[in-house]
Amino acid sequence: MEKDAEDGAPSEGAEAPPSTEEAAPPRSEEEEAPRPPTVEAPAEDGFSPSAEDAVSSVVDYRDLIPSEEGIVLPDDHEADLNRVRQRLAPRPVQSVISEVLSLPSSRRSSRYRRSMSGLPNLQETLKERQARFREARESRRLKIDPSYKYIFEILAENLGLDIVTVEELILDCPSLEAFTNFFAKDGCKTLKFLYQEGDVPGIECGRTIPGATKGAKMMKLYIDNAAPDKLKGLCIFFVRCRNDVAINVKTIQEEALFTVLDASKGLLNGIRDMLANIFLPAVLATNNWGALNQSKQGESEKRIFTETINRYLSFLDGARISIEGTVKLKTIDNVNFSKLHTFEEVTAAASNSETVHQLEEVLMVWYKQIEQVLIESEQMRKEAGDSGPLTELEHWKRMSAKFNYIIEQIKGPSCKAVINVLNVAHSKLLKNWRDLDARITDTANESKDNVRYLYTLEKVCQPLYNHDL
Structure with missing residues (x-):
């Protein structure tokens, strides 16, 4: 050491x-x-x-x-x-x-x-996205030429808006490709706009909408395929009769036609009003039918064509009446039908006398509704003097739609839950209900058979309606 x-x-x-x-x-x-x-x-x-x-x-x-x-x-x-x-x-x-x-x-x-250094980057990324969307919006604005302005003027006039507002609503859309396809040679022959309520657009539109909050609604202008599936507003669409040449500012007034479909009161009403008030008067006022004017059968063909439009209008009226005339079983708010699905839930409800009595009252409400429909269908109806097979066809089509809708509700989960509980409880009301169910089913089948039979007579009776003897 x-x-x-x-x-x-x-x-x-x-x-x-x-x-x-x-x-x-x-x-x-x-x-x-x-x-x-x-x-x-x-x-x-x-x-x-x-x-x-x-x-x-x-x-x-x-x-x-x-x-x-x-x-x-x-x-x-x-x-x-x-x-x-x-x-x-x-x-x-x-x-x-x-x-x-x-x-x-x-x-x-x-x-x-190091771990928190990403937060400023996220904030910068949001700012960069906003700047990019604003730049994209300005790029779309630079594409607007007098042809676009012509479309904007028509939209503003029919929507009751000023041109500046229409332009801003159009620029909210992510692309103006629909305009390009409509104006181009061999392009699309239609250009559709839908003006109705929708969600407030996000930052991708490239602008900040004053007073808009998350989840709020506002009137929007949709272009072509960007429109929602359900049409419940104003639809303005432009049509090209020919697309072999490109559309420019000089030819757009001659090449592009437009019309308005108002679906604010329902799509069937909108289509019916457009055909009855615009297309049919235009057809009747037309004298130049082309080759039909030189044909011996020209007058007959024109008459058949106009009659076909009238029949389609009658069909739309019938469809609207059928929808409005459907009978909806009364909604019961004091019973939770979702808790009457499983076997255990049905058995427990059937063993409760108070619940059984409550469900019997519900069944009687539905019973009286359906019975009233059957009584009305069996009554003699007064027909006009000029009614014929086609009038009968429309009547039975409406009756068939009404009865089939009732049967769909009877087969629904709410009605089936009530029937299952009362069946386990051996309720005496089920006998009357089964008789009523059989009657409504027979009446629905009868209506369907009558419609099928009258459809076969339609082709034979059509010449009588067209005076083509």
């Missing part, structure tokens, strides 16, 4: 390194807790690393020794696999925290800065 100490002693003339006690700053009580060293140093050396160095290199104390010192560890401190060292008590948590807090702030918070 003395030899080792002499070998490790500093040479003459060299300045002795300061002792550890003098060089190291005073340590707190928290830092004086023993820590398990990786390599045991000689006790007589009195070497004690500072807290700062310990944190920067906890792996090996030998890294703390300057290379020029040339200190060599004693031989008896070489690794011995059979040696069992005494386990030292772990440092208190408070000392670990104090050391972490004593680190420079840049080192301690660098990881948190």
